[in-house]
Amino acid sequence: MLHFIGTVLAFAGAASLIVSAIGIVRMPDIFSRMHAGTKASTLGILLIIAAAVCFQPAWSLKLLLLALFVLMTNPLSSSALALASYKMGVPHAGGEMDDLERDGLYREPHPLSPGDVQEGEEAIPTKEES
Amino acid sequence: MLDILILMVSFALALSLFRFLRGPTLTDRVVAFDVMSIVATALLVILSVYFGRSIYLDVALVFGLIGFLGTVVFGRFIEKAV
Numbered sequence: 001m002l003h004f005i006g007t008v009l010a011f012a013g014a015a016s017l018i019v020s021a022i023g024i025v026r027m028p029d030i031f032s033r034m035h036a037g038t039k040a041s042t043l044g045i046l047l048i049i050a051a052a053v054c055f056q057p058a059w060s061l062k063l064l065l066l067a068l069f070v071l072m073t074n075p076l077s078s079s080a081l082a083l084a085s086y087k088m089g090v091p092h093a094g095g096e097m098d099d100l101e102r103d104g105l106y107r108e109p110h111p112l113s114p115g116d117v118q119e120g121e122e123a124i125p126t127k128e129e130s
Numbered sequence: 131m132l133d134i135l136i137l138m139v140s141f142a143l144a145l146s147l148f149r150f151l152r153g154p155t156l157t158d159r160v161v162a163f164d165v166m167s168i169v170a171t172a173l174l175v176i177l178s179v180y181f182g183r184s185i186y187l188d189v190a191l192v193f194g195l196i197g198f199l200g201t202v203v204f205g206r207f208i209e210k211a212v
Binding site: 015041 | 131135138139141142143145146148149155156157158160161162164165168169171172175176178179182184187188190191194195198201202204205206208209
């Protein structure tokens with residue numbers, strides 16, 4: 001019974017990881033890529049850790065430590081990346097509103113701002129693709 | 131059964147590696163690297179169950195720590211533009 005629960009949890013976790021990777025590839029914008037990439041992969045690794053607890057109950061302490069570590073560090077790293085990419089002025093895909101810009105709290109121009117994208121690449125995949 | 135799981139997680143790793151190689155801006159690559167480190171940690175957990183060795187969990191913990199530190203350092207680097 002425990003083996004069956006572990007199998008179901010492991011496949012759900014792997015499917016969630018694949019969904020997050022597809023979101024990384026397919027999403028048009030850096031912030032939506034981050035939205036797809038961080039949350040779904042956190043869910044996926046937590047489900048896989050729960051499956052490993054079902055398969056090997058003797059390793060529960062180490063796996064619990066790993067799960068706590070992932071739960072603490074993933075939101076921190078994605079928050080730091082979101083702040084960095086906002087300050088860098090990464091172009092958006094359109095259809096959103098910038099509250100900081102509307103309230104007059106607009107950022108300073110950033111030295112690493114991607115004004116010139118390398119040739120052959122578009123900064124945002126255009127909407128005619130999809 | 132665990133073979134299919136390893137194949138699925140490796141497919142996720144390959145997809146995020148594609149974004150890491152292609153990503154137009156710098157932060158795209160760093161986000162793809164973050165997802166790659168999480169997926170590789172999950173792959174190490176599956177491999178520890180597959181080989182039946184709990185020592186791989188320590189590797190997974192240290193790898194997650196290194197990936198987290200790398201992501202945060204890159205984020206601070208981009209933010210401050212040192």
